[in-house]
Amino acid sequence: PNRKALRKCILSGPYKPTTILVQAIEATDDSQAIPKHIIVERLMNMSQENKAHFEAKKEAIHSILTGIRNEIYSNVDACQTAQEIWEAIERLQQEKYDWLADMDEEVDEQELEAHYSYMAKIQEVPTAESGTDSEPLKQ
Incomplete structure (x- = not known):
């Protein structure tokens, strides 16, 4: 099925039989009467339309399961x-995005801290005890 139909099929929920x-059938010489029943x-005994819908649901499950990674499969294995x-x-994707956003903020903070640390180091003024020449170089 095409992507739109597959998505609609997935989001509409399971196929419900x-x-x-069954209309009543009168008795004949060869068979007994069958009363009206459900x-x-x-x-x-499905109609072609219902059979197509049922098959699309099976295809949707198959498509999803073949397209996901093992760690996701273990979380959806019990789904019907x-x-x-x-x-x-x-839900898993949202958790992943939230985690990545948290990690991104953490990395930004670490980069900023490293930048400030670097700037502080290059701005340090050497002292006489440090053994470095505090006189500017002459050209």
């Missing part, structure tokens, strides 16, 4: 539907 009303839809998997991955 419907019930089918059965749960199964793959064998493509929608649950998608939501779990979104």
